[in-house]
Amino acid sequence: MKNSQLAHSFVASLVLLAASLGGCSDLKDALPEASTASLSVHPDGWIIPASANFHGKSIRENNWDMRDCQPCHGKLFDGGISKTSCRTCHTKPGGPENCTTCHGGVNNAPPPDLSNRTDRAVKSVGAHQTHVSGTSFAAAVSCAECHSVPATVYDPGHVDSGSPAEVVFNAGLSTMRTGVVPGGPRVTPQPSYDPASAKCSNTYCHGAFVNGNGDFAPVWNDPSGTQMACGTCHGDVTKTSAAERALPKTRAQGGTHPNFTACYICHAEVVDANVKIINPSKHINGKLNVAGEERSF
Ligand code: HEC
Ligand code: HEC
Numbered sequence: 001m002k003n004s005q006l007a008h009s010f011v012a013s014l015v016l017l018a019a020s021l022g023g024c025s026d027l028k029d030a031l032p033e034a035s036t037a038s039l040s041v042h043p044d045g046w047i048i049p050a051s052a053n054f055h056g057k058s059i060r061e062n063n064w065d066m067r068d069c070q071p072c073h074g075k076l077f078d079g080g081i082s083k084t085s086c087r088t089c090h091t092k093p094g095g096p097e098n099c100t101t102c103h104g105g106v107n108n109a110p111p112p113d114l115s116n117r118t119d120r121a122v123k124s125v126g127a128h129q130t131h132v133s134g135t136s137f138a139a140a141v142s143c144a145e146c147h148s149v150p151a152t153v154y155d156p157g158h159v160d161s162g163s164p165a166e167v168v169f170n171a172g173l174s175t176m177r178t179g180v181v182p183g184g185p186r187v188t189p190q191p192s193y194d195p196a197s198a199k200c201s202n203t204y205c206h207g208a209f210v211n212g213n214g215d216f217a218p219v220w221n222d223p224s225g226t227q228m229a230c231g232t233c234h235g236d237v238t239k240t241s242a243a244e245r246a247l248p249k250t251r252a253q254g255g256t257h258p259n260f261t262a263c264y265i266c267h268a269e270v271v272d273a274n275v276k277i278i279n280p281s282k283h284i285n286g287k288l289n290v291a292g293e294e295r296s297f
């Protein structure tokens with residue numbers, strides 16, 4: 001048994017003690033009072049992140065369950081009978097139950113991941129920020145496009161399930177119905193994520209739409225940036241100019257898109273004459289902006 005597990009079972013037995021003494025008026029006296037007291041409830045190193053006894057580690061090894069702490073530290077983690085509030089250190093709304101306590105920082109998504117890593121070549125960090133914060137060329141994607149988002153920490157399927165995190169493409173852009181084959185029936189692409197290869201397949205956003213590159217499967221943790229180039233999701237990356245690269249499948253390629261590369265003439269709200277995306281909120285938004293109109297596929 002690891003030190004921190006020992007620490008946790010120690011705390012757990014104290015919880016039982018606290019519970020069995022419940023209602024007893026001198027419960028408070030049964031507990032060590034302050035951290036200056038000679039006997040501390042918690043082991044040495046409990047508040048030192050580098051220690052094997054660190055409380056964060058102990059919680060992690062108890063499947064991220066903090067409910068054991070509440071009998072003493074209060075339902076709202078604001079002190080309770082221990083008179084020691086978690087919120088003096090965990091100052092964000094909700095205290096330790098804030099969504100960024102265990103993952104995320106700028107927003108709820110990694111980085112940092114659950115192991116405090118920030119490298120986007122790591123699967124658990126991956127392209128999160130490119131998606132959730134938006135880019136100069138596409139609108140932000142919400143967590144719910146790729147996950148079943150918990151409303152509270154202990155919602156089923158959140159901390160109670162094993163690694164890796166579940167990637168679930170819920171209704172939205174990722175499952176949009178389009179005619180993947182020109183002139184064919186409207187179909188719902190079956191988007192999927194393979195945790196082994198970290199590839200996403202059949203997503204509307206990355207090409208599963210009429211005249212797009214339906215077989216493009218981007219790698220989630222490829223940090224090179226090349227998967228954002230014109231021609232990956234629609235068009236042909238091997239062509240020379242940006243316009244030629246971005247041009248969706250034309251008749252010569254078995255598609256139906258007009259064979260014109262002056263994109264801005266017909267898609268003026270989205271690209272300029274230099275083939276630069278001028279309105280990220282209208283690119284990869286599930287709507288086709290053509291000839292001054294916004295239409296569904
Ligand atoms: C003295 C300050 C302090 C107090 C009090 C405190 N914490 Fe922490 N806690 C920290 C620090 C520092 C970290 C590490 C933050 C980091 O790694 O970025 C942390 C991390 C955590 C983590 C994240 C573990 C992880 O690996 O991501 C949880 C969960 C947590 N604390 C819960 C609690 C709970 C519950 C309480 C009250 C019962 C509490 N903390 C009280 C300072 C404190
Ligand atoms: C049986 C009651 C009890 C339980 C259960 C308990 N604590 Fe405590 N905790 C205390 C008391 C009392 C203090 C203040 C005295 C001390 O430091 O030992 C304290 C102090 C702390 C401190 C130190 C604060 C500081 O500034 O020094 C942290 C952090 C902490 N607890 C976190 C936790 C976490 C996390 C859990 C759940 C995994 C937990 N506690 C469960 C009673 C408890």
Ligand code: HEC
Pocket residue numbers: 064065096097098099100101102103108114143147148149150151152153157158159161162163164165166
């Ligand atoms: C006590 C730590 C902790 C807190 C606080 C926390 N999470 Fe998580 N979260 C986790 C863990 C652990 C996983 C990974 C679970 C897995 O591997 O399946 C996770 C995964 C996720 C995922 C990926 C999908 C999944 O469930 O695997 C989302 C989305 C998420 N959390 C959102 C939130 C939101 C929103 C909040 C605030 C309401 C929150 N988290 C608070 C620990 C936490």
Ligand code: HEC
Pocket residue numbers: 103104107108109110113114115123124125126128131132141142143144145146147164165167193195198220
């Ligand atoms: C475009 C799809 C996508 C979006 C949007 C997205 N995620 Fe994820 N998320 C993933 C993938 C892929 C993984 C990696 C699964 C794996 O480890 O193989 C992941 C993993 C995670 C993990 C696990 C981290 C760990 O350390 O294991 C958390 C937590 C998480 N996501 C939270 C969020 C939150 C919160 C948001 C919204 C702010 C969000 N995600 C938005 C695709 C997405």
Ligand code: HEC
Pocket residue numbers: 137204205206207209227228229230231232233234242246263267270271275276277282283284285286287288289290
């Ligand atoms: C990540 C995949 C992806 C990449 C990379 C990409 N596009 Fe797109 N593009 C789409 C999708 C999906 C659509 C379908 C319409 C929509 O949802 O906005 C689209 C539509 C368009 C349109 C039609 C106007 C509209 O409705 O949005 C133009 C023009 C366009 N893209 C230009 C470009 C250019 C130029 C580049 C390179 C800078 C590029 N695209 C790179 C996914 C991509």
Ligand code: HEC
Pocket residue numbers: 209210211212234243244246247248256257258260261262263264265266267288290
């Ligand atoms: C002459 C007008 C015209 C020009 C120029 C044009 N498009 Fe289109 N585009 C359309 C029309 C019309 C549609 C939708 C109808 C269709 O494809 O059947 C469309 C649709 C699209 C789509 C969605 C897929 C599809 O075929 O429905 C993308 C992506 C796109 N255009 C990108 C571009 C890019 C990139 C350029 C420049 C390289 C460009 N278009 C130039 C008229 C044009």
